[in-house]
Amino acid sequence: MILPLPSISACCAASILFQFLLTSILPLAQAEPIRPNPVVELAPRQTIIPGGPPCGQNNATNRRCWKNSWSVDTDYDLTNPPAFNTRNIDLHITNVSNWLGPDGVRKPAMLINGQFPGPTLEADWGDYMQVNVYNDMQDNGTSIHWHGIRQFGESNQDGVNGITECPIPPGSMKSYTFHVTQYGTSWYHSHYSNQYGNGVVGPLIVRGPASANYDIDLGPYMMTDYYWQTADRLTLKAELVSNGAPPDSDNVLFRGKSVHPTNRTQGGSYDRLTLTPGKKHLLRLINASVDNSLTITLVGHNFTVIATDLVPVKPIVKSSLFMAVGQRYDVIIDANQAVANYWLNATLEAANNCGRSRNLFPAAIISYSGASTTALPTNKGNPITATCAGETGFVPIVTRTIPASQFPPVSNTSNTLPVSLAFPTPDPSRGAIFEWRVRNTPINVEWDHPVLEYILQGNTSFPGSINLVDLPAPPNNANSTWTFWIIQNQFVLPHPVHLHGHDFLILGIGSGTFNPSTMTSQLNFNNPTRRDVVQMPGSGWVVIAYKMDNPGVWLMHCHIGWHAAGGLGVQFLERKSEIKGLMKLDQMEPNCNAWRAYAPRSPYLPKKDSGLKRRMGMGEMGMEGESPVRRLA
Numbered sequence: 289m290i291l292p293l294p295s296i297s298a299c300c301a302a303s304i305l306f307q308f309l310l311t312s313i314l315p316l317a318q319a320e321p322i323r324p325n326p327v328v329e330l331a332p333r334q335t336i337i338p339g340g341p342p343c344g345q346n347n348a349t350n351r352r353c354w355k356n357s358w359s360v361d362t363d364y365d366l367t368n369p370p371a372f373n374t375r376n377i378d379l380h381i382t383n384v385s386n387w388l389g390p391d392g393v394r395k396p397a398m399l400i401n402g403q404f405p406g407p408t409l410e411a412d413w414g415d416y417m418q419v420n421v422y423n424d425m426q427d428n429g430t431s432i433h434w435h436g437i438r439q440f441g442e443s444n445q446d447g448v449n450g451i452t453e454c455p456i457p458p459g460s461m462k463s464y465t466f467h468v469t470q471y472g473t474s475w476y477h478s479h480y481s482n483q484y485g486n487g488v489v490g491p492l493i494v495r496g497p498a499s500a501n502y503d504i505d506l507g508p509y510m511m512t513d514y515y516w517q518t519a520d521r522l523t524l525k526a527e528l529v530s531n532g533a534p535p536d537s538d539n540v541l542f543r544g545k546s547v548h549p550t551n552r553t554q555g556g557s558y559d560r561l562t563l564t565p566g567k568k569h570l571l572r573l574i575n576a577s578v579d580n581s582l583t584i585t586l587v588g589h590n591f592t593v594i595a596t597d598l599v600p601v602k603p604i605v606k607s608s609l610f611m612a613v614g615q616r617y618d619v620i621i622d623a624n625q626a627v628a629n630y631w632l633n634a635t636l637e638a639a640n641n642c643g644r645s646r647n648l649f650p651a652a653i654i655s656y657s658g659a660s661t662t663a664l665p666t667n668k669g670n671p672i673t674a675t676c677a678g679e680t681g682f683v684p685i686v687t688r689t690i691p692a693s694q695f696p697p698v699s700n701t702s703n704t705l706p707v708s709l710a711f712p713t714p715d716p717s718r719g720a721i722f723e724w725r726v727r728n729t730p731i732n733v734e735w736d737h738p739v740l741e742y743i744l745q746g747n748t749s750f751p752g753s754i755n756l757v758d759l760p761a762p763p764n765n766a767n768s769t770w771t772f773w774i775i776q777n778q779f780v781l782p783h784p785v786h787l788h789g790h791d792f793l794i795l796g797i798g799s800g801t802f803n804p805s806t807m808t809s810q811l812n813f814n815n816p817t818r819r820d821v822v823q824m825p826g827s828g829w830v831v832i833a834y835k836m837d838n839p840g841v842w843l844m845h846c847h848i849g850w851h852a853a854g855g856l857g858v859q860f861l862e863r864k865s866e867i868k869g870l871m872k873l874d875q876m877e878p879n880c881n882a883w884r885a886y887a888p889r890s891p892y893l894p895k896k897d898s899g900l901k902r903r904m905g906m907g908e909m910g911m912e913g914e915s916p917v918r919r920l921a
């Protein structure tokens with residue numbers, strides 16, 4: 289599926305030639321689709337230093353080792369294996385108006401290379417990835433974000449329209465090139481409004497060492513809520529105060545499969561994953577939902593968690609796993625039970641505080657090799673009571689300990705981020721709209737003028753509406769400086785808070801209001817859980833910290849699509865004086881110019897939402913596939 293390039297230099301010579309042809313011919317050929325920015329210029333971004341003492345070969349009895357001197361103990365912020373390969377893949381995004389979904393219901397969808405979920409992107413630790421994203425849709429822009437990838441010195445590859453790039457307009461493409469400095473399980477998805485809820489989503493895995501041994505890597509196990517209406521239409525429903533709680537999902541899919549939630553005769557089937565009896569299996573769990581938190585159990589088996597998002601942890605056994613939207617767990621499943629079929633169940637919290645589905649029994653089958661390949665499991669297991677609380681108790685292998693003295697003084701209130709829900713003046717045609725705010729501002733990014741373009745132009749007059757925090761440069765630009773954030777939830781619903789460009793340390797989580805003058809002693813500065821999505825409790829708080837070692841602009845947002853569309857985001861501008869020297873910001877200009885030329889022709893612009901999740905304004909419901917003027921064959 290993913291073919292390594294012969295070499296980086298060969299790739300670039302061809303690309304440079306291609307760009308020369310493109311720029312010299314295309315201006316005269318207006319009918320041709322615009323294909324800007326095909327050049328991949330890989331500047332040296334790393335100094336290869338050994339990861340430690342020679343470790344041995346990675347195999348079933350030695351998973352801690354990777355290759356040469358790189359192991360699970362290697363500090364991946366300091367060193368990673370040289371880029372043995374560039375993983376090259378093309379992603380073509382299309383819209384389809386009458387797609388037969390996996391549960392037998394036809395619906396409009398957006399697909400990647402004709403499939404949903406999109407193809408699994410695979411790499412080895414240290415590789416470069418070159419992903420060529422072609423927008424083959426008619427009326428929608430796109431931008432693809434590589435969730436959890438650190439993008440060290442490569443903020444312009446983060447794929448967030450309005451922040452790190454302009455949307456890719458229809459008929460255009462962008463080559464994303466980035467280095468995978470960590471390993472584990474993640475996913476990629478559109479950041480163009482709520483487009484990923486229409487299907488623009490797929491797994492991303494990076495092979496590397498592990499903190500416990502296993503025999504077989506079963507690959508990604510992506511779970512997702514699923515809707516028969518377009519995400520665009522649902523967003524319009526979700527934002528209306530008069531509609532109350534956001535829409536229930538119609539289904540929950542496991543590796544893109546499920547039965548119909550209410551009518552088994554309509555089609556669909558349970559996903560079946562095969563285990564080899566007596567073997568230990570690595571399963572890479574991903575919650576790629578728009579809204580639904582899922583608590584996962586496997587009848588008769590436990591999960592041994594070895595990674596939280598992209599952070600290896602000391603193995604810890606869990607009988608169930610809460611997964612907020614965007615979170616991943618690498619788990620080992622020991623096939624040490626009788627040869628049979630077993631239910632893997634996803635349970636949702638009953639009070640609809642973190643999502644609800646019309647499928648009351650979301651499930652898939654885990655099947656031992658040798659068991660019936662058609663029979664359903666007989667043991668339904670004991671139902672659990674799911675909550676909306678994140679898992680705790682993880683200890684990262686590569687430690688991070690912060691001097692508690694660095695925690696800001698109590699008098700400093702600028703590092704508190706209140707998250708609130710507001711009901712601003714009702715829109716005359718729509719009524720009251722939910723508006724999610726961080727420090728009293730609903731983020732609203734500028735698709736046609738991303739923050740990195742401001743940086744390119746030397747312009748720091750950022751409008752307040754983009755909710756940008758310009759972080760003061762650390763002393764001497766030291767990589768060891770931490771920045772601390774108290775995120776205070778002023779409403780009863782929890783939020784899965786995701787940060788781009790960093791793993792953060794979760795110093796503490798609690799209910800009520802965090803009071804720095806009396807509660808700092810409750811925080812854990814000594815190698816706490818580290819990851820890129822944290823479940824912030826309703827009417828509670830979370831305190832996070834991250835190292836200011838990555839110049840760029842990094843979005844932090846709720847990963848519930850409805851909330852992000854409604855403004856629940858803030859962005860950090862980090863070490864801005866270094867950004868221009870680190871990355872070729874002018875490479876964004878062809879797509880930005882193409883986008884600005886396209887936008888006045890779009891039937892769905894200007895947008896009215898935050899731009900991070902939702903696509904267009906009122907009265908423009910539905911994606912292009914169901915639009916009467918743009919109906920597809």
Ligand SMILES: [Cu+2]
Binds near residue numbers: 782783847851852856
């Ligand atoms: Cu939220």
